[in-house]
Amino acid sequence: MMQKKVCMLGGFAVGKTSLVRRFVSNVFSDHYHTTIGVTVEKKSVKVDDRDVMLVLWDIYGEDEFQRVRESYLRGSAGYILVMDGTRKATLDTALALQQTAARTIGAVPFVSIINKADVRSEWEIDERVIEQLRERGWPVLFGSAKLGQGVEELFALLATQMVSAPSFPRD
Amino acid sequence: MNSRNPEFTPVDESLFNRVLLTLDIAVLERSEDGSAFHLRGLPPKWWRLCFGLAEATTLDSNRCSPFLREYLMNPHPVWENKTGEIERSGPWTESKEQGGTMTLEATALSVGSKNLLLIERLGSHFEHMRDIVQRARERMLTEDITTKSYRKTQTRLIGQLEVSERTKDDALALLQHLGITALVLDERGHVTFVSDRALEMLGLGSNDVVGQKLERVLPFQEQDRQLVQHLLDGSSRTGSGGPFRLDRARPQWVEVEIHRDPLHPDRRIMVLHDRTEIHALRQALNEQASFHDLVGKSPAMLRVYQLVRDVAQVDTTVLIEGETGTGKELIARAIHSCSGRKHKPFIAANCAGLTDSILTSQLFGHKRGSFTGAVNDQQGLFEAAEGGTLFLDEIGDIPPPVQTALLRVLQEKEITRLGEARPRKVDVRVVAATHHNLSEDVVRGSFRADLLYRIRIARVQLPPLRERREDIPLLAHSFLSQLCTATGKTVDDLSPDTLRLLMSHAWPGNVRELKSAIEFAVISCKGRDILPTDLPPEIAAMPVAPSPSTWIPLSGQDEKSKLLAALSDAKGNRTEAAKRLGVSRATFYRRLVELNIHPR
Numbered sequence: 001m002m003q004k005k006v007c008m009l010g011g012f013a014v015g016k017t018s019l020v021r022r023f024v025s026n027v028f029s030d031h032y033h034t035t036i037g038v039t040v041e042k043k044s045v046k047v048d049d050r051d052v053m054l055v056l057w058d059i060y061g062e063d064e065f066q067r068v069r070e071s072y073l074r075g076s077a078g079y080i081l082v083m084d085g086t087r088k089a090t091l092d093t094a095l096a097l098q099q100t101a102a103r104t105i106g107a108v109p110f111v112s113i114i115n116k117a118d119v120r121s122e123w124e125i126d127e128r129v130i131e132q133l134r135e136r137g138w139p140v141l142f143g144s145a146k147l148g149q150g151v152e153e154l155f156a157l158l159a160t161q162m163v164s165a166p167s168f169p170r171d
Numbered sequence: 172m173n174s175r176n177p178e179f180t181p182v183d184e185s186l187f188n189r190v191l192l193t194l195d196i197a198v199l200e201r202s203e204d205g206s207a208f209h210l211r212g213l214p215p216k217w218w219r220l221c222f223g224l225a226e227a228t229t230l231d232s233n234r235c236s237p238f239l240r241e242y243l244m245n246p247h248p249v250w251e252n253k254t255g256e257i258e259r260s261g262p263w264t265e266s267k268e269q270g271g272t273m274t275l276e277a278t279a280l281s282v283g284s285k286n287l288l289l290i291e292r293l294g295s296h297f298e299h300m301r302d303i304v305q306r307a308r309e310r311m312l313t314e315d316i317t318t319k320s321y322r323k324t325q326t327r328l329i330g331q332l333e334v335s336e337r338t339k340d341d342a343l344a345l346l347q348h349l350g351i352t353a354l355v356l357d358e359r360g361h362v363t364f365v366s367d368r369a370l371e372m373l374g375l376g377s378n379d380v381v382g383q384k385l386e387r388v389l390p391f392q393e394q395d396r397q398l399v400q401h402l403l404d405g406s407s408r409t410g411s412g413g414p415f416r417l418d419r420a421r422p423q424w425v426e427v428e429i430h431r432d433p434l435h436p437d438r439r440i441m442v443l444h445d446r447t448e449i450h451a452l453r454q455a456l457n458e459q460a461s462f463h464d465l466v467g468k469s470p471a472m473l474r475v476y477q478l479v480r481d482v483a484q485v486d487t488t489v490l491i492e493g494e495t496g497t498g499k500e501l502i503a504r505a506i507h508s509c510s511g512r513k514h515k516p517f518i519a520a521n522c523a524g525l526t527d528s529i530l531t532s533q534l535f536g537h538k539r540g541s542f543t544g545a546v547n548d549q550q551g552l553f554e555a556a557e558g559g560t561l562f563l564d565e566i567g568d569i570p571p572p573v574q575t576a577l578l579r580v581l582q583e584k585e586i587t588r589l590g591e592a593r594p595r596k597v598d599v600r601v602v603a604a605t606h607h608n609l610s611e612d613v614v615r616g617s618f619r620a621d622l623l624y625r626i627r628i629a630r631v632q633l634p635p636l637r638e639r640r641e642d643i644p645l646l647a648h649s650f651l652s653q654l655c656t657a658t659g660k661t662v663d664d665l666s667p668d669t670l671r672l673l674m675s676h677a678w679p680g681n682v683r684e685l686k687s688a689i690e691f692a693v694i695s696c697k698g699r700d701i702l703p704t705d706l707p708p709e710i711a712a713m714p715v716a717p718s719p720s721t722w723i724p725l726s727g728q729d730e731k732s733k734l735l736a737a738l739s740d741a742k743g744n745r746t747e748a749a750k751r752l753g754v755s756r757a758t759f760y761r762r763l764v765e766l767n768i769h770p771r
């Protein structure tokens with residue numbers, strides 16, 4: 001079965017672990033337990049009748065004290081940039097991480113998601129900014145790990161893009 | 172240690188194993204081709220939980236987690252180039268076979284020709300570090316939330332402030348722009364805003380007003396202050412009152428309008444209207460109205476004025492004598508106003524044509540049931556005038572029984588209500604008036620002599636108008652301007668012909684007749700000047716410039732023969748005769764009686 005390494009990237013507490021757990025085990029917890037290092041989970045998806053095993057690298061959230069270890073990114077076929085709609089600063093982190101990823105692993109497919117759509121009224125990221133991201137060529141999805149909204153779509157979209165993307169020899 | 176073992180064969184197997192166990196580290200050696208990793212020494216206890224039996228000395232890459240597998244497969248310069256450095260994988264979380272997780276970290280290094288892989292379980296030190304990170308992040312999140320809610324509140328408040336500032340500014344700008352004399356008061360009655368126009372009116376600076384209590388800014392007299400406060404406290408949306416007097420160096424009169432601020436129900440907008448000028452005019456008008464028959468500067472009138480002043484100073488009974496229309500009541504008022512009783516009531520009563528019981532009850536009051544129609548106890552005019560002045564007009568017409576009662580009141584200074592036995596003390600100054608010659612009445616026996624002496628302690632004789640003709644232009648102009656102010660008509664003057672007519676008229680009705688004539692003329696007048704045709708017909712019909720002596724003095728035999736002539740001309744028709752003489756019917760009748768003429 002085709003395996004694809006996918007990195008979950010984003011600032012701390014944006015919901016990377018929550019998205020993975022919702023996708024893989026269909027569970028969610030309001031309790032915050034920060035990820036240290038990396039936890040790897042797997043789940044297969046179907047793309048055009050082909051099974052693709054997604055190997056999801058749930059990497060610790062980046063903050064001002066911890067930069068993401070580039071070695072974690074190597075070998076990724078794609079990545080997911082997660083932002084927290086209620087915290088504008090997570091958008092800047094996502095922008096920086098996208099540059100790190102592009103530098104480290106090249107132009108592999110990626111999808112971005114603005115998480116916590118269940119508390120839309122508290123969002124700080126507004127439509128204008130989202131429009132700017134789309135203009136940069138970012139696929140931007142909205143979702144909620146809490147409600148399970150947009151989660152399947154997120155991974156399915158990336159899987160499709162990865163399958164159809166030309167594969168480059170790694171570094 | 173003096174030599175390194177290039178084959179990495181521990182000198183003392185048991186020591187090496189004990190060190191590894193203590194550090195909780197597994198040591199693996201990478202095969203030459205990199206396809207296999209062999210355990211060296213004893214693996215730590217956790218090894219079995221993840222990688223199966225401890226006896227297996229080769230790492231089964233199928234049992235490896237994806238992270239480790241990738242780490243093993245990836246090229247590592249420390250192995251390829253034998254740099255002698257070490258390279259860490261970074262922590263990863265591994266699932267135990269029986270469930271649960273643990274965090275591991277791998278280190279690649281080369282020792283001599285051998286490539287080694289150390290796998291270490293991150294223990295208490297790591298957990299401690301993780302706790303710190305967790306707490307730091309949690310704190311950042313809560314701080315973020317706090318900041319956000321703080322910012323939200325701030326934004327909301329700023330928004331509210333802006334809106335309120337804006338609406339406030341709009342409203343205040345409007346008050347300024349429209350030049351409205353306005354003050355805004357807060358719930359404590361302090362001034363929070365004052366328009367430029369209000370400052371101008373009050374002659375104050377903004378600093379003297381803003382922040383001050385209203386009563387300091389607007390020093391109303393106590394009674395007015397209460398009325399204004401009542402308006403401010405009122406529950407209605409708007410209210411108004413006044414004019415109220417402001418006790419300032421130059422007294423001002425203002426009308427006050429109170430509006431509730433719709434946005435802040437506790438706030439009040441106070442609009443002031445300066446009525447000082449109007450008040451002065453009105454007062455002047457009032458004064459003139461109540462003293463208007465006293466207009467005049469003829470020697471006769473000047474004597475009267477002096478007499479009024481003198482009489483006012485003593486608290487005696489006064490008798491005012493004068494023809495009808497000469498202004499006897501106004502003289503009485505003038506006496507009252509100049510006297511020490513000016514703040515007490517002035518009551519005027521006309522004694523003519525009343526039966527004794529009605530007059531008695533009117534003057535002294537009555538007890539309920541004392542006569543038919545006396546349904547209540549009623550105080551009389553004496554009691555009503557307590558402390559002040561009672562003006563008894565036409566005193567000569569009082570029936571004898573009342574004269575007796577009146578005399579007693581003047582002597583005893585007490586009255587007894589009709590139907591009561593108990594006398595009541597009164598302190599009233601009586602000013603009486605008559606157009607009769609009371610001495611003649613005494614001689615005739617219709618008036619009590621003792622009463623006459625009692626009331627005629629002081630005496631003011633008012634000249635008829637025809638005896639002070641020089642005052643006619645002054646009086647006419649004074650009436651004219653009063654009427655114009657009152658009616659809003661603009662009549663500037665009297666034409667010379669009109670004036671001549673007025674001067675030559677006999678004025679049997681005296682000043683009252685002159686006033687009615689001017690009233691009539693102002694109403695008829697179409698232009699700016701009063702023309703002879705605007706005057707009442709009986710005056711206008713007079714040939715201009717007849718000898719004034721034909722009518723003057725209009726007394727005694729002359730007058731009697733005039734009346735008789737007029738009557739015979741009018742074939743005995745009294746109305747017609749009065750018309751021919753240019754006097755009212757009432758005057759004509761009265762003169763007939765006075766002069767003892769009994770036409771058939």
Ligand SMILES: Nc1nc2c(ncn2[C@@H]2O[C@H](COP(=O)(O)OP(=O)(O)OP(=O)(O)O)[C@@H](O)[C@H]2O)c(=O)[nH]1
Nearest residue numbers: 012013014015016017018030032035061144145146
């Ligand atoms: N309301 C809401 N809360 C969410 C959602 N997703 C995650 N969270 C909460 O956000 C917090 C962080 O979620 P995690 O999934 O641990 O975030 P993370 O990105 O893995 O964080 P790190 O591992 O520290 O980088 C937790 O308290 C979650 O319950 C969501 O969709 N809606």
Ligand SMILES: [Mg+2]
Nearest residue numbers: 016017034035
């Ligand atoms: Mg996480």
